[in-house]
Amino acid sequence: MRKFPVLFAFVFAAVALAGCGSSGGSSGNGGGTIPETASFAPAGSAYFVSLDTDVTSEQWHKASVLLKRFPSSDKLVKSFTDELGKSGITWENDLRPALGPEVGLAGLGVDGDFVLFTKSPQPDKLETLLRKPPEPAVTKQLDGWVLAAQKASTLTAFAKAREAGTLGDTSAFKDGIAGVQTDGLALAYVPGSTINTGATKVAQGQPLSSAQVTKALGTVQSLAASASAEDNGVRFDVRGSVDKAPSSSTFEPSLDETLPAKPLLFVDLYGLGKTVRKALDAYQQQDPNFAQQRSQVEKALGLTLNEDVFPVLDNESAVGVYGASSGGSLPVTIDVAVKADEAKATKLMERVGALLELGGSGKAATVNVNGLHATELTFTGQGISVLWAVIDGKLLISTSRAGLAALHDGSGKLADDTAYTDALSAADVPSKVSLLLYSDLQTAVPFVIQAGGSSVDAETRANLKPLRSVVASATQDGDSYVLSGFVGIG
16 A cells, blocks of 8 residues: 555656647646645645646646656656556546546645545546555545545545645635745645644754744744746745744845856855854753853854854855866865955954964965965865955955956856846846855756766766756745745756
């Protein structure tokens, strides 16, 4: 019985592949509407997933167009149809006619069983298909829906739970999914009770209790996520609703005008010092000895986190990872740019260099990098050096001279790269964010493949080639945190 859910995985994939011949149609659930599956799932579901399985929908038409851009799509179709054939099932004659426009999945507890359900146009036929060996499911029909589970008791519990109401009628569900697309390929929802129960289990034996994490970050009310097909990629949204959510700082990203183009990974954020400060304060409440230990370390180093380190990190900071080797044992170049008070940044970095020399771990030397006055920190026996300079209100750090020169140079910036700006546009990145992530996959994928060498076969290389970029941004909407992103496929 453990493998029966795999059949539904094949159904989902087969529908996506079968949509290759679709000419489009309605867009499934319609923007902002509640999926019909949510109006059938129990109000007390521990988790819920809804899949659009309407092959005539616009979503599956777009998905099929994207799928065709991968060379092995036909091979994938054949693998799924062959798998169905092992149970004596065909897509065209059996599964497609019996599959409903939506498939739902609802869990009955954090560690409990789940139920799959769909409103089938041919319920008797679908039940017959699901009961086929070698891994037959237990099924039943309820109010026009076909249900499947591993045990008959699970179906009984599901039907009993529905007597208390359905998920789609609850305000918690409606509020939770308000910030994500409900008319896409997939929608998932987890209530706060499930999340908090899981967090309590994870926190057992950890330095911070779940209560302390809740005090610092607020109480999670729900988590919702969605995925939808667009003309040139797949969009995803994740929304976490939090009671008494602490306010997060937003900013207009500008360090993409400093970091070079074509990064393997680019991260831009604001208020890192404030975030780390909060985390340390929370840990200090758990361990009273931590404050004394921290004070002793700061005294030995001759600097304090609150006065010397955090203020340098309280503004915008960005990190870029690039495929050019830094020399030594680093196969990549890492560039960092931080908007900071020049005097504080210089004092901090000079103190780091002094500590390096005092500890016998390396040395600091003044160098000239393309006319830029900089300092090079060399680590003894590591073959690694870090260069830094403070200029124009920014602390610039790189693991290579070429990297530092690129940070200071006025050309070839990420903000001027059309691949980057197109990705931001496709993802609808707002002007102000709490966090921005980006990867140029046209650069990153070949780099990873080269690092993998002969272990990456030609077919895999070809199927990775259509990937263009991935971008994600985090924002805060009242008591909700939202992470939205886009994976470009071309």
